[in-house]
Every structure is written in C-alpha cells, then in structure tokens.
Amino acid sequence: MPIIETHNLHKVYRSNGAAVHALRGVDLQVEPGEFVAVMGPSGCGKSTLLHLLAGLDLPTEGEVFVDGHPVHALSESRRAVLRRRTVGFVFQAFNLIPNLTVADNVDLPGLLAGRAPVDVARERDRLLERLGLADKKTTFPGQLSGGEQQRVALARALINHPTVLLADEPTGNLDTRSGTEVLNLLRQFHQEGQTIVLVTHAPKVASFARRVVFMRDGRFVSEMALPEPGDASRILAELLSIA
C-alpha cells in the first residue's frame, strides 16, 4: 500500500480578491522506502503540495492520505499530531529555534510527542553523531554554518522516526559543498529505508532521488526512474563525443 496517496488535489489561494490556482489536480503515490523528487520551475506549486502532504494546510479539493491517515479530513489538532509522529519536515530556511541549543532543537519534537526524555536524548545523540554534529550539542543555531544548521534540522526531522521525510529545497540556502553533503545524507537515510519526498527546482538536487516527477503549473506532467548511482565514465564518454 502506498505510504502517500493523493487524489485530484487542488489548492486555490485567494489573496485580495484574486484566485491563484496553485495545484490543479495532483495525483501522487509514494511507496514505502521510495526517494521521490518533485521538480519544477518556481511557482509551479511544489511547496504547496508538500504543505498539504504535511497537513500544514488543507486542500481546496481532493484527498491526501499519509500512512493511511486522511490528512484532508483531520482537524488542526489531529494534523498537529500527524506532523509530530508521522512526518518530518526540512525547510529551505532551516527554521531552527534560535534561542534553543542544538540538542534542545532536536529534542523538542520528541518531547512534544510525549516520549521519555532519556529515549529522546539517546536518539538525539545517535543522530547528531551520525550527522557529524556530536560536538555541537550545546551550540546555538546562530553560531553554526548553513550546512550545519540544515543537518540539525535533519536530525530534528528524524527524531521521531517519521514515516515520511519531506524536504523543501533543503539545499536552497547552501553552497554546493554543504548542499551535496546534505543530499548524501538524505540518500544514506533512504538506503536505510527512509521514505523521502523532496521538492526542488534544481536538476542536480533532484538527481539524488530515485524517481523524479516533473511539475508545471500545478500539475504533474511526466515522471521517470533514475539509475542507481554507478560508474560515470560511460556518460562522460558519451557526452564528450557529442560535445
């Protein structure tokens, strides 16, 4: 059974009289363990879609099921629970809480979910270690580089073992090197079974996924599977001989 399923998803924003049709009938299915990228130009509706998947907003029409929950039909408080337990979210702008330490930022969703503090702390230490942030526990977000902040955000998103990890331009504010680092981490978590949906306008970023869905003007227009990362010499040869 798909872990994410949307049917005919529409979203119309109304801002001072004008209607913006941000989604025009999106059908998305994501199987457990998939790493899917939704790629499309600015304004095509990627963030809108991700927000509907996370229950941060409600569709104007259509249905969203995440891990069997009908997100479109849940109350705000039930959606808040869903966001805590079922989805992890990574934003372009990191969105860490500036006056909490790294450890406290990561712990917060765990504690809010009602888990035992010792469990949360153990999990957090494991994640921070894994993400190369073991020595940053007592640091505040403002003292970290962008790449480090995004890795903290990743730890925070994963602390409750979410069924799906949603990432909105997670490398949009990062230089190439830290961006690649974050994408490699996503790939590693995917290889360990984490389901991931990433949205981006950048082909290189999307290329880390195993399936890419192309979006335009609020619709999906085509999709493809991507190869397992392998030997690049074939493609170098091919492109060089054309060039």
Add this chain to the structure above:
Amino acid sequence: MLTYALLGLLAERPRHGYDLKKAFEAMLGGTWQVNIGQIYSTLARLERDGLVVSHKQPQELLPDRKVYALTDQGRQALQTWLAQAQIPPARLKVDFFLKLLLARRSGLADGCALIWQQRQTLMQSIAELTPLLQRPRDDEHRLLAEGLLFHLEADLKWLERCEEAFCVGSKEQGQEARSDRVASSDPPPRPDRHLPTTNY
C-alpha cells in the same frame, strides 16, 4: 585536438607512442580511446613539420622504439594554441529543435511529449554525472563533469522555455503574471512565505 594534446604531453617529458596513447586516455578519464595508428600518423606529421623530433631507443630483446621530444618550434606552437581563446561552440540542440518544429508543422508527433522525453534523457545524464561531484575539488574528472553539468542544466532551462511555447493547457487564470516570472531566467527560489517557524 589530438595534435595539441600530443604536443602538451611531450612538453611534460619525452615519450614513446604507446606511452602517449596511455597518457592521453588517462588524462580524459578513459573516456576517449585513441587508435595507436592515429597516434603514430599524427607524430609522423608533427615530425615532418619540425614540431617534434625522435630518436631510437634500444630495448633488450625487443626492437628499438622511437622516443619523441618537443622541439622549440613545437613548444612555440603549443604556447600559441594554449593562449588562444576558444571560440564558443553553438551548443544548442539543433537536431532536437528541428524535430520540435517539424512535429508542430507535420502534426506527426506531439511536441510536448518530445520535450518531456528530452528532459528525461538530460536528467538521466545528470544523475549519472553527479556521483563525480563527490571527488575532491581539484580532481580533473570532477571538473569535467561540472562543465558538462552546467551545459545540461542550461539545456534543461531552455526546455522549460520550449515547454511554455509548445505545451498547451493550463492557460487559465493566473497565467499572465506567471509567464513573466518563468521567463525571467532562473529566479532564485523564494523562501517559504506561509510557514510556521517550526514544523511541529
């Protein structure tokens, strides 16, 4: 091209033909195989033109082999070539564009489908190249991959324009404002506006 590659490799040190073949191939990550015959014919021409000289090197048990070295004249030719700016090649995908135009005129194929298919092909290449970005920043093959990636990204961007022009549909409300935005080349992604500061 091969001519100057051989001159360049000989500027490093004198080499024999097979050594040149191996060095050339290694330089491009094994992506270009050259025929040894082509190496020897190029060397012969260079020697005739006075850009390289050869001398016989005796080998135990094996026949003598020719070792080639750069002459002053060869060094000068290489220097001149290196100093020349490269004329930018027009890399627009003419064949593809022709298909697109003819699909529209003949009505025998869906231009929009061609665009999507082309995009998938480019994405496939990008996905195959990105592993090279893991290599150290001064790695020569990584640099090569980065160059190719920039081209592929530009091609993808252009396909977005083609898509606008060729793919009908979604011309409903809100389109006018949008097309301006897409047309202005690569707007940076806007930071999310309507988000809570935390995700829980």
